[in-house]
Amino acid sequence: MAKYLGEVQRRVADIGILPPPYMVHSGGGLMTLDTAAAEPVRTCLSGPAAGVAAAAAIASAAGYPNVAAFDVGGTSTDIALIADGAARVTAERDVAGYPVRAASLDITVIGAGGGSIATVDTAGGLKVGPESAGADPGPAAYGLGGKLATLTDANLTLGRLSAAAGLVEGAQGLDAAAARAVIQAQVAAPLGLGVEAAAAGVLRVAVANIARVIRAATSERGYDLGEMALIAYGGAGPLVAADVAAEAGSPAVIVPLAPGTLCARGILMSDPAMDFVRTVLAPANDAGWDAAGKAFAAMTADADPWLASETQDPTCRLRRRIVEARYQGQSFEAAVDVEEGLSLEEFIERFHNAHAMEHGYDIRERAVEIVNCRLIATVDGVKSSPIQIDLQSDASIDERAHTGTSEVYFTEGGAIETMRYDRQGLQPGDAIQGPAIITEKTSTTVLPPEWAATVDRYGNLILAAAR
DSSP, X not given: OHHHHHHHHHHHHHTTOOSOOEEEOTTXXXXXXXXXXXXXXXXXXXXXXXXXXXXXXXXXXXXXSSEEEEEEOSSOEEEEEEETXXXXXXXXXXXXXXXXXXXXXXXXXXXXXXXXXXXXXTTSOEEEEEEEOTTTTOOGXXXXXXXXXXXXXXXXXXXXXXXXXXXXXXXXXXXXXHHHHHHIIIIIHHHTOOHXXXXXXXXXXXXXXHHHHHHHHHGGGTOOGGGOEEEEESXXXXXXXXXXXXXXXXXXXXXXXSGGGHHHHHGGGOOBEEEEEEEEEEESSHHHHHHHHHHHHHHHHHHHHHHHHHOSOGGGEEEEEEEEEEETTOSOOEEEEOXXXXXXXXXXXXXXXXXXXXXXOOOTTXXXXXXXXXXXXXXXXXXXXOOOOOOOOOSOHHHHTEEEEEEEEOSSSSEEEEEEEEGGGOOTTOEEESSEEEEOSSOEEEEOTTEEEEEOTTSOEEEEXXX
């Protein structure tokens, strides 16, 4: 990492860019390349973290502070809970089978993406993922030699993707015949189904897999999906967004502009941040609370020089204090925000509430143990914010964006004549009634029957099911 990032710094300087480059870390903030080289563990899951940071900013600006974010790419789906405008942070996670004790956004990764392979097992059960066809050769639909049925092939067979759209460099559109052939041979024939029914089955299994993990990330932590929106991004997220929302029980979906690039754009929506941690491991009594205060004082002394090196404006130097605590005898912690001046009694009450929210119960008669004190130092005001879009044309939506119709199979019933729109022609205030397909350069949004979409002032598509 030191060699690679040193070369990046040299090349950036050689082309005349004077400000020092940053990269995003697993906690969703920015760090210098020197820090990344010294502590490369901070880069684990940094790409998905950038997407979640952007999703949090976009959803909050759109008026949805509590959302479940999911990013469906070619090989996997990344899922995160955003509560009160911020993603959850975890102090420990597994990376490639190894436990890593480093602060990161709490992101769950499952093997469900556009390239996820559909197979029928010996018992006749349909399975989608976690194995993936990858990008080379990729799905059969790419026309690059892929021979395995995938979720992308299913979407093309159902008409949800357009065969005229080239998804990979050098491909002249998508190969619909190849997609139908692998779905027929590897899914439809073994199950005794028609090719469209088999493709719909592949889609339903993938949707169920994603919705199951979204429910685990929200409902099991005390949040009601019936009162939360989803935010869908990645190249394949908007393709399945409405179906996932229906399966998970969420009433609405936010689809940001250019959803396939959100992880890259998320870097621009992040502020420089650094976390500091001290292990206290003491009972939550007067002595333990005093030890926690001393730990925060020591971390503040470490954080202040870093903040001063990043900004000369003291008002932009933010410090968030978190105590990770548990009931005595437990092996897992719950995180509690603690501002300066918070009393021990107030902290314990917050811990009980946080434990109940996280795990569905509290044990108020059991003693509480302080494990870690964490201070997150952030430089406020660096990141960009979502930008409102002005009206560009007085023409009707049909004149600006309607591109024709096509036959599309949804998960139930036969083919339906479906309106198609170019998202580039949409503007704030537009409303579309499903069924409809909305295409753009980095993704395709599917609007099933009984769903409607509106365009908000930031250009987001807000999908909502009919009630």
